[in-house]
Amino acid sequence: MFLTSNYPGKAKDISYRLRNSKSCEMSFSEYKGPQYYNEESGSVGRPHCLVESKWLKLSQHNVRFPGSDTVFDDWLWIDYHDRINVLVEDKRIPGEEKKFLVFEQTKYALEGRNSLAIIGGVIEPGEKALDAARREVDEEMNGLRCKEFHFLGRFRTDVNRGMGWLNSFLATECSRDLKDKESSVGIAVEDEVGAPDTERQDVKSITLNRLREAARKGEFLEVQWTATVALALLHPAIAEDT
Secondary structure (H helix, E strand, C coil), X not given: CEECCCCCHHHXXXXXXXXXXXXXXXXXXXXXXXXXXXXXXXXEEEEEEEEECCCEEEEEEEECCCCCCCCEEEEEEEEECCEEEEEEECCCCCCCCCEEEEEEEXXXXXXXXXXXXXXXXXXXXXXCHHHHHHHHHHHHCCCEEEEEEEEEEEEEEECCCEEEEEEEEEEEEEEECCCCCCCCCCCCHHHCCCCCCCCCEEEEEEEHHHHHHHHHXXXXXXXXXXXXXXXXXXXXXXXCCC
């Protein structure tokens, strides 16, 4: 479980001590996202913070798995903001095949290669996953509004090292209203953890068949994008459309 100051009792106390610890060996800025501590999974004692920034916190955990007497005192754990991914359906044209909006872009870790991508972003502190999904679609698609956001699931990024949770969505029944450009959630830009992408990204509208082909060929080079697209393709909103 994630512990935040909203949890009552013991969980709240542990979270308060984790969040207000001044023992981080190096700090670029304060990390304000979720922090993990779970005795049922094997958390023992108090994590020691090694380095933090507004993006993440790297800590040394002590872990003892249930049924074992061995304590691993060098378990490196990364607390990271939860995120959303959204596959967005393009505005429907009667009689034509469904289309979807994707990016073609590169990222720092992609070895200089281009990749197809979908909308992704950080869930800001205090924000709900659905609100974050709506906000990111609004920001990255220049005022696009989607009536339906189908929740595809919540998934741990790395089951041994943390890295937050991914919340996947499929957005359908979308239309553009450039006259209404207010953000879905009122978060000041300077307060956002997730700054806009600095890499070049080109928006493309591709057909459903092309989307399926891209997923099969591994053209979404980040595993989170691939997982969200694959789940969306299995969703009745798409799977039943032949």
